[in-house]
Amino acid sequence: MDISTVEKFLRNDLIKWLNDLQKSVVKAFYSWHGAVEIVLIPLIFLLGRFFHKKITPKIEASLQGKLPTVVLESLFVKTILRELGLVFSVLLFKLSVYILTAQNYKPSLLVIAGSLTAAWVIIKIASSLVMNRFWARVISTTAWVMAALNVFGLLGKTVAFLDTVGFVYNDKNLSVIVLFKGIILLLALIQVATFSNKIAQDRIAKSRSLSPSLQVLISKACKVGFMTLAVYLGLKGIGVDFTGLTIFSGAVGVGVGFGLQKVISNLVCGVILLLERSIKPGDIIEVGNARGKIKSLNARFISMETFDKKEYLIPNDSLITGQVINWTYGDSSVRLRIPFGVAYSSDVREAMKVSEEVALTVKGVLKNPAPVCRMTGFGASSVDFELRIWIGDPEKGTGRIKSDTLLAIWDAFKEKGIEFPFPQQDIYIKNLPQTVKES
Structure with missing residues (x-):
């Protein structure tokens, strides 16, 4: 200057x-x-x-x-x-x-x-x-x-x-006007890239030949590609020579690699999840004590919403290295186990038959495979059973179907005279004290 x-x-x-x-x-x-x-x-x-x-x-x-x-x-x-x-x-x-x-x-x-x-x-x-x-x-x-x-x-x-007013870089005068023009060019290219990305996202979302996980992967690749090209052309327009930054970027890359190991791990794991299609938007998964529906797959994490409307942000590497239960991976049908018991004085075979029949009347329970009731043991005050039913829409929740099934069993058992157990205890006294006998 x-x-x-x-x-x-x-x-x-x-x-x-x-x-x-x-x-x-x-x-x-x-x-x-x-x-x-x-x-x-x-x-x-x-x-x-x-x-x-x-x-x-x-x-x-x-x-x-x-x-x-x-x-x-x-x-x-x-x-x-x-x-x-x-x-x-x-x-x-x-x-x-x-x-x-x-x-x-x-x-x-x-x-x-x-x-x-x-x-x-x-x-x-x-x-x-x-x-x-x-x-x-x-x-x-x-x-x-x-x-x-x-x-x-x-x-x-x-x-x-x-x-x-400006400075010299790589034998080129980068004045305020040149930088201003470069910024305007960069913003224009970013707008073009954003518009092109929206068109690509719309085309990808409407494609029926692509799976949801592949759609997410291609969408993210398009977004990164368009933005990278826009920034490259914008910087190139103001005369930035990228060959001079090779050594510097290599040194910085090594340092950043050590500092961002966890972030890079999550990014790589996210790409693996998208390619493997083991987890995709809409799946019902269970991680630890949390179970819910996957809302979105992101670069570093997935968003899972439970049936209580709590949203969990789970890192991608946790899904790769940890245990994940995917309820809808191969088939959306899910089996539910509903335990119940009857009194020892009841007809256990009749109880098993009635529970299987009333389960078919509950909305959401599949008829094929049919409900099955199995005796699981003899309790302290009841004969224990387990009713096994299948549902086809676990994303809507399982609590309602369990409740409706138990209510149907309650009504049917009351009508058939099958008794439900309740805790009771008998006390036997072998020898009474002398004072009690005389009185």
């Missing part, structure tokens, strides 16, 4: 421009036409707001049915309708300038206000096409500042000044 160039810009160009602006503004303020312009500027904005409230609802109503709902609800169309008030103001500025010019007067304040307002409207509508709201604000603010500099005649001098 040349210090003399900076001093020249600050002392000569900028100070001269500020003096000229001060003279023109003061002259405008203390003239009759300048006072008229100062009154007209807020009045024009008020009239634009008035027209916006009266006309915009009618325009919006007329578009209903003529344009698809997706288009009407898009941010681009909503921004246009929201900024119509300023559009009306710009038109009023143009009309006022035309009238005053016809009176042989140059309305400088109105021209400036109208130009800045028009630039703001155009930039606001154009930035609505940017998907990321943060970068949309950054781009719109930067563009409006550039438009303001252009209106005041400072854009060329500012660009020339910023072109002298």
Whole structure:
């Protein structure tokens, strides 16, 4: 950076421009036409707001049915309708300038206000096409500042000044202007990559020939590929030479590899899970004491939602190295075991038959394989049984089916006279004390 160039810009160009602006503004303020312009500027904005409230609802109503709902609800169309008030103001500025010019007067304040307002409207509508709201604000603010500099005649001098500020990298002068252009190019490429990724994601999601796990793998590969290509082209556009970074990136890669072993392990395990298809979105799995449905497969972890609406984030390497029960891996059918008991005075064969029959009446219990009841033992006060039933939709939960089955057994046993056991204890006294016998 040349210090003399900076001093020249600050002392000569900028100070001269500020003096000229001060003279023109003061002259405008203390003239009759300048006072008229100062009154007209807020009045024009008020009239634009008035027209916006009266006309915009009618325009919006007329578009209903003529344009698809997706288009009407898009941010681009909503921004246009929201900024119509300023559009009306710009038109009023143009009309006022035309009238005053016809009176042989140059309305400088109105021209400036109208130009800045028009630039703001155009930039606001154009930035609505940017998907990321943060970068949309950054781009719109930067563009409006550039438009303001252009209106005041400072854009060329500012660009020339910023072109002298920077540093040299790999025999190339990377000035502020070059970096700014590179950032704009990078943001544009990222927007293109994001849009292309959305199209690819939609195509992949609609493909019936791909399994859910393969869809997730291809989607993530497309996202990483598009973003990597965008960053590479953006940095290449500002003259970054990647060959000079080879040794440095290798050294950093070794250090990062040691520090991020667990993260890399989870990433690799995530790819293995997707390729093996052992776990996929929608499966019912059990890890430790937690059981639930897989909502999504991510780069480092899976998201599992239990039937209590608790969401577990389980690292991928835990699923590879630990024990996982996948209830729906090969078949979505699941067998449930429902224990119960009857009193010793009851007909045990009748109890087994009745429990199998009533289980078929419960909603959600499969008829094939049919319910089966087995005697499991003789308890302290009951004969113990286990009813084994099959269900085909474990993702909806098993608690309801167990409860409905037990209620059906209760009603059927009451009707058949089969008794349920309850704890009881008999006490036998062999020898009574003498005092008790005499009494």
